[in-house]
Amino acid sequence: MPIGPDGVPAFDTLKPSPFSNNETVAGMVSYNYTLEYQGLTSGVSCSYANESPISFGPVSGVDVPWVVQYNGTCDGAANVLTDVVTFVAPNANNSLGFWACQSPPAADKSPTYFIYLRGRGRSPGGYQDSIGNITCTVSPIQPAIYPVTYQSHPKIFSTTEPVANFTQVYPRLIEHVLVGLSGVVHQAQNFQANLVAESVITFGVKSFELPPDQKNPKYLELYQAMIQGILEYEVRPINSSCI
Numbered sequence: 001m002p003i004g005p006d007g008v009p010a011f012d013t014l015k016p017s018p019f020s021n022n023e024t025v026a027g028m029v030s031y032n033y034t035l036e037y038q039g040l041t042s043g044v045s046c047s048y049a050n051e052s053p054i055s056f057g058p059v060s061g062v063d064v065p066w067v068v069q070y071n072g073t074c075d076g077a078a079n080v081l082t083d084v085v086t087f088v089a090p091n092a093n094n095s096l097g098f099w100a101c102q103s104p105p106a107a108d109k110s111p112t113y114f115i116y117l118r119g120r121g122r123s124p125g126g127y128q129d130s131i132g133n134i135t136c137t138v139s140p141i142q143p144a145i146y147p148v149t150y151q152s153h154p155k156i157f158s159t160t161e162p163v164a165n166f167t168q169v170y171p172r173l174i175e176h177v178l179v180g181l182s183g184v185v186h187q188a189q190n191f192q193a194n195l196v197a198e199s200v201i202t203f204g205v206k207s208f209e210l211p212p213d214q215k216n217p218k219y220l221e222l223y224q225a226m227i228q229g230i231l232e233y234e235v236r237p238i239n240s241s242c243i
Contacts, residue, residue: 034149040235041144041162042174044115044228045137046220052133054097054118059088066091066191072099072116080113080178087182089189094121096131096194098185100178113138113174115181115227119197127197130213134220136227141174141235142166177234184230200226 053072060069069086080100089095097118102111115136119127144162151157188195200222204210208218 030152032149032151034147036163037146037148037159039144039146039162040141040232041165042141042228042231043139044224044231046115046134046224046227047136048215048220049133049135052097052116052118052135053101054099054116056095056097056118056120060086068095070095070097070118072097072101074099074101077104077114078102078111080175081182083179084182087186089186090191092121092189092191092193094119094127094193094197095189096120096127096185096197098182100182102175110140112140113178115178117185117223124213126213127194130201130215131197131219132215134223136223138174138178138227138231141177141231143168173235174231177231180234181227181230196226 053075054070055072056068056070058069059067067088068091069088071084071086078101080102087097097116097120099116101114101116103114115138117131117134117136119129119131119133121127121129143166145164146159146162148157148159185194185196188197200219201210201212204216204219204222205212210216210218
């Protein structure tokens with residue numbers, strides 16, 4: 001959260017400082033300063049895959065054509081969605097499945113997490129063609145120190161890559177976040193499309209002139225950014241209490 005001039009007074013930890021004097025602040029022509037903040041860091045990388053652990057099928061015990069169910073298998077790895085057996089979704093032409101797994105535990109190594117996306121839908125324009133199978137690798141959430149720079153003229157603050165990382169990890173935190181992400185993808189599904197997928201496709205078409213019905217490496221970058229943004233959004237309210 002920004003502090004100092006144009007910041008949030010409740011989070012201003014600079015007192016006593018020149019910024020705590022209103023007359024001094026009023027006489028400032030400009031300011032440009034950098035502070036170091038403690039936060040959380042993680043990383044997401046995505047790639048296309050030939051196969052997927054996610055499978056779609058009819059809902060067990062329900063003989064109706066307008067819904068389907070999907071789930072996944074982790075093949076020896078730990079299942080992050082431990083309380084989820086299947087997801088039930090509309091039997092849409094364009095559907096997006098989601099599953100998450102954790103790498104097997106290893107001595108002196110932090111766990112790695114895997115996100116699987118599978119597009120389903122008939123051609124032309126179905127998610128089977130435009131999304132296919134995507135596997136994303138998510139590194140553990142760790143504490144980090146970020147430099148945050150404040151500039152008076154544009155009244156903005158910006159940050160760069162962390163200047164220090166810590167070895168401590170929060171496995172339970174990222175597992176809760178991935179469970180939340182599974183719910184976001186599931187609830188974004190309707191009979192016409194999946195809103196998560198459509199947000200990526202629409203941004204790719206409008207901002208990068210990408211074809212809406214074909215795979216493209218730029219789409220992978222957009223999925224990485226989207227997943228990273230959702231992860232950061234979900235941990236933001238609790239990162240101060242975790243560290």
